Amino acid sequence: MGITDRAARLKIGIAAVASGALAAAAAVSLAGPAGAATAGTAAAAAPAAGYQFVTLGSHHDRTFNQLLGINNEGVIAGYFGSGNAGHPNKGYTIRSPYAQGDISNENFPGSVQTQVTGLNDRGVTVGFFSTQNNANNTNDNFGWYEAGGYFHKVDFPTGTPASPPVDQLLGVNDHDVAVGFFTNASGQNRGYTYNIYTHRFSRVLVPGASGLGPSLTAAAINNHGDVAGFYNVNSSTVDGFLKLANGDFIKLAVPGASMTQAFGVNDSDWVVGTYTVGSGNSATTHGFIYKLGHGYVTGIDDPNGVGTTVLNGVNDEGDLVGFYTDSAGNTDGLVAFPGF
Numbered sequence: 001m002g003i004t005d006r007a008a009r010l011k012i013g014i015a016a017v018a019s020g021a022l023a024a025a026a027a028v029s030l031a032g033p034a035g036a037a038t039a040g041t042a043a044a045a046a047p048a049a050g051y052q053f054v055t056l057g058s059h060h061d062r063t064f065n066q067l068l069g070i071n072n073e074g075v076i077a078g079y080f081g082s083g084n085a086g087h088p089n090k091g092y093t094i095r096s097p098y099a100q101g102d103i104s105n106e107n108f109p110g111s112v113q114t115q116v117t118g119l120n121d122r123g124v125t126v127g128f129f130s131t132q133n134n135a136n137n138t139n140d141n142f143g144w145y146e147a148g149g150y151f152h153k154v155d156f157p158t159g160t161p162a163s164p165p166v167d168q169l170l171g172v173n174d175h176d177v178a179v180g181f182f183t184n185a186s187g188q189n190r191g192y193t194y195n196i197y198t199h200r201f202s203r204v205l206v207p208g209a210s211g212l213g214p215s216l217t218a219a220a221i222n223n224h225g226d227v228a229g230f231y232n233v234n235s236s237t238v239d240g241f242l243k244l245a246n247g248d249f250i251k252l253a254v255p256g257a258s259m260t261q262a263f264g265v266n267d268s269d270w271v272v273g274t275y276t277v278g279s280g281n282s283a284t285t286h287g288f289i290y291k292l293g294h295g296y297v298t299g300i301d302d303p304n305g306v307g308t309t310v311l312n313g314v315n316d317e318g319d320l321v322g323f324y325t326d327s328a329g330n331t332d333g334l335v336a337f338p339g340f
Contacts, residue, residue: 051320051336053302056098060090067321067333069118069171069264069313076321077116077125077313078333085135091116091127098335108144108151118171118178118220118313123147124196126178128168143169143180145196156182156192156201169194171220171264179204179218179227191218191229206231206241207249220265220313228265230273242271242292252290254298258283262290264313269293272311272320287311287322302334309334 057065061080064087069077074096081089091114095102107114108129119125124147132139142165143154155167166183176196181189190212191204204227206213216231225245233239240252240262254260257275264272269292274285284307287300301309305324313321320336 051300051338053304053334053336054098055302055304055332056094056335057333058090058092058094058103059100061087062330064331065333066323066331067312067335068116070315070319070321070335071119071121072315072317073121074315074319075119076335077119077127078321079115081113082331083113083133083137083139085133085137088133089113089115089130093119093125106146108142108153113139117169120172120174120176122174122176124172124176126169126172126180128180132164138164140164141166141168143167143178143194145169145172145178147176147196152196154178154180154194156180156190156194158182158184158190160185162187170218172196173221173223173225175223175225177221177225179221179229181217181229188212188215189217191216191227191231193218193221193227204229204243207247219261219263220271222265222267222269224267224269226265226269228262228271228273230261240271240273240290242269242290244269250292254288254296260288263311266314266316266318268316270314270318272314272322274310274322284308285310287320289314300336302332302336305332305334 058080064082065080067076067078076094079089079091081087083089091106093104093106106116111129112133113130115127116125117127126145128141128143130139130141145152154169162183169178169180172178178194181191183189193202204218214232217229218227219229221227227243230238230240238259240260242250252260252262254275257277258279259276262271262273271290275288277284287309289297302324304326308325311320311322318338323331323333326332
């Protein structure tokens with residue numbers, strides 16, 4: 001898909017969606033070059049910000065793995081493969097104790113590329129797939145969920161889709177309400193929720209904004225119905241948000257950051273994501289946690305990828321997942337455990 005790189009292209013996020021990773025105005029996209037280590041074989045990194053980091057990934061591609069979500073049972077959603085031509089995204093889940101034998105491949109039937117982006121505690125997974133793997137990383141994207149062993153395609157019923165179409169599901173709660181976005185013909189992302197039981201779509205909007213508001217990606221939802229994501233404040237600024245079920249809208253902008261993106265939220269309203277400091281070749285990305293009522297914890301970096309760390313998911317235990325770029329230029333999945 002080049003489904004659009006989730007983190008490597010986080011900076012591209014504001015305008016990209018040609019592939020498949022979470023990105024600023026895009027959302028998730030199928031990745032760009034980088035790589036991941038093999039599950040169960042990587043040593044734990046030194047503690048950082050009170051967390052112990054461990055590198056995880058599929059041995060099917062040691063150069064590119066991204067971990068995108070984690071549930072309360074410790075099951076992790078992710079994918080391997082950069083999404084570049086001949087290097088398609090392939091989805092999987094991995095269970096504790098996170099050895100290679102604990103990985104289960106999960107790909108939408110008949111797809112060329114698949115990302116597993118989120119999962120709940122009831123066995124439901126969500127993501128998106130593509131029927132293409134083009135050299136220019138411009139591929140179609142379609143949302144999906146899997147429940148009870150059956151896959152279902154999900155696309156927002158818009159009359160003005162992008163060409164090729166871009167539609168992604170990025171998270172799901174235990175009430176089987178999923179969140180995601182589609183891109184319209186004008187290149188704007190439109191966030192939404194989708195109820196798997198009723199098949200009902202609802203838009204996620206910025207309160208007070210005119211019309212449908214700015215380009216916005218809904219990336220995560222907790223069991224209270226609180227939604228986290230990010231939106232384009234203007235042509236050069238992207239902020240994260242937490243929209244509570246009661247309608248309260250909390251803008252997330254890490255002080256001093258040029259971009260803030262929220263990718264995960266748990267039932268305690270801990271929001272995780274990534275912020276960018278600087279611009280161009282000097283830009284660095286770091287993980288953050290925002291705790292409702294308590295503020296930010298910033299500078300959460302995997303010790304093997306300081307300045308290249310992206311946090312994508314958090315469960316109610318405070319376990320984190322994401323990825324980083326290592327010294328060899330590979331994209332490696334990470335899981336981080338608190339309390340060390």
